[in-house]
Amino acid sequence: MKLPSRAFGAWLVCLGVLHAMPALAASSVLIWPIDPVLEADQQASALWLENRGTETANLQIRVFAWNQSNYDDQYQNQRDVIGSPPLAKIAPGQKQLVRLTRTKSMPPGQEQAYRIIIDEIPGAQPPGPTDGKTAAAIRFQMRYSVPLFAYGDGLWSKPDTTRPRDPKSAGVPQLTWRKVTEGGRNFVEIRNQGPVHARLTDMTLQQGGQAKPLVEGLAGYVLPGASMRWPVADGAVATALQGHVNGIDTPQVISQAH
Template structure:
């Protein structure tokens, strides 16, 4: 049975032991930040590097990623395995996490996953003065990395070596509309294309007025899904949205739907 959860993107989580000094000795660098398993790949790699001053113990899990009711949803799955599931990395060292496909992906489809990397906190040192455990706030870091997996006949990225048919590279099909949620303005974006849309630097325009919906990453819209974000003002049918999709160099206009 799948366990559903909702997490914000990026770094999450705090474990509070006392409202005194903060201690964080680990800093993990993760690459690539946009891993994919193309249709002709059985496995891929994710690298973790400990840039901190203390050993980092990490748990790696891969969840199925869906979007419903305008929210991200995660579910346990067995289609993609991350190995090793637990690793301890010394300062300045790297760890390879192998992402392995256990079966065949649906033909012509993109499947979405989230790789959740949790720091396993170590016990705080005892207080040598005899007053017990040293009081502090211990940060427990959580990293969330998207993973997209493709079935035969669909590619996620162009192949620089020309071994893949460029016509098979999927493109999102986006539309947007203004909505009101509990009296507040939102924009709703729908993706009817075969692959995800990663949205950055999105701006809402209305006549001479233009304001960013988000500076930097706004979020993702998965295939067949709709997502909503707060708008800086209430748009009318004559408004427009522009943004960068899947890392493209220039912003493009997103058509307004019904």
Template sequence: MLERRFGHIIGIFTLLSLLAGPSSANSLLIWPIYPMIESHQQASALWLENRGRETVNMQVRIFSWSQVGGENHYQSQQGVVGSPPMTAIAPGERQMVRLIRQEPSPIGEEQAYRIIVDEIPALAPDDEAQHASRAAIRLQLRYSLPLFVYGEGALPPERPASSNTPYPGLTWRLVTHQGQSQLEIRNTGQHHVRLSQVTFEQPGQRNEVTNGLLGYVLPEQVRRWPLPQDIKPTGELRAHISGVSHRIAAE
């Protein structure tokens, strides 16, 4: 399944989502890290810059992104494509990849995609045995970025102001899956939410679920995360959403 094949990519490279500017890993810089195609746009730009000393070969693919049964799912699609899909970038050079909407998006809706950027290692011109040995130890790097696309009449989410009232459209509950306690968050709103610094809080006690990025909940969908065994899920649940602290109501 595509989810199994690429699920680890999201986990390894969610650090890209924590940065405020161009993201970098190895010698490659990628920006913007929160690309989108707004309702009035047919395309948007993603930039790849090689700050290393060797030419890098890159492949760009875009998958539809949904959440089913509390898990992320990714599937091949052709509604939004990257052009060029493959490119070689010389040292010190940059390449623009156009993110192109090829068919109309549903009116008034936000659609979610994942951009997967693969760095394909080149083999040195040695004999076949050396090729096989080097190929076995060289790593293929992958980068994952969210992409949100808006249909006619839909706007990107506004940055919410901090408030003591629960964040609109979000609720949480505890569920048990295969004997493990999980945090389930439901989003009935029209936009994705990006959750970080998630904690259970009550007077005199603060139980941290994560001090970094937890993940996304897409509109009209549900996402689940396993809870650390030492967490006591009591009190109110708070999370940073787009960098602003909010309370999430219990179901």
């Protein structure tokens, strides 16, 4: 299954346009936590949906296996983790609990990645005008994408105040980077050889003594054993790369591959 790559949060998909005009987006869904996990000893985890809009939200919840190949995100149907209920009807101001349940154990010492895709099911079109004029409005469908990580025995990544654990035992990504040229385009390629994912934000390149942004804000994820690429300007000579990894406040210097 192909979905927009490197997306995080809400995607807006236009369903139909009658001329160009105000957007009708009466439903707005708040989702928390935005980074759910299934610990090795957890059978299930909770995801909450709250309708902050003015109309009832009809939602479809699906969980896809997530991997990365050819420098892109790939999604496949799976039954290892199930979201329940698969359909939710949430009135304005109300909440819905979605239970994320694993159906089998994860391999020891490994992290498995998933994407929770929450689609708004469009309701009936509002009545058209009765004065013969064309309605000027855009109908939007909301799509939300939430990452989910599940762990096998002996591995964890996300701190949890209810679980006293030695931070030194946490799984951490092991990142290296290199500059590559392919098809006449230049890229920074980041490889993750660690046991857990890397969520990258505010990546900067050191060029000629100056730090220049590679990606401002969320750059994306690099899953264990995968490599991802980001385009750079022609002729740019980078000597160092750094950025924030998995929400840590201090920027991390990423080693250059040799």
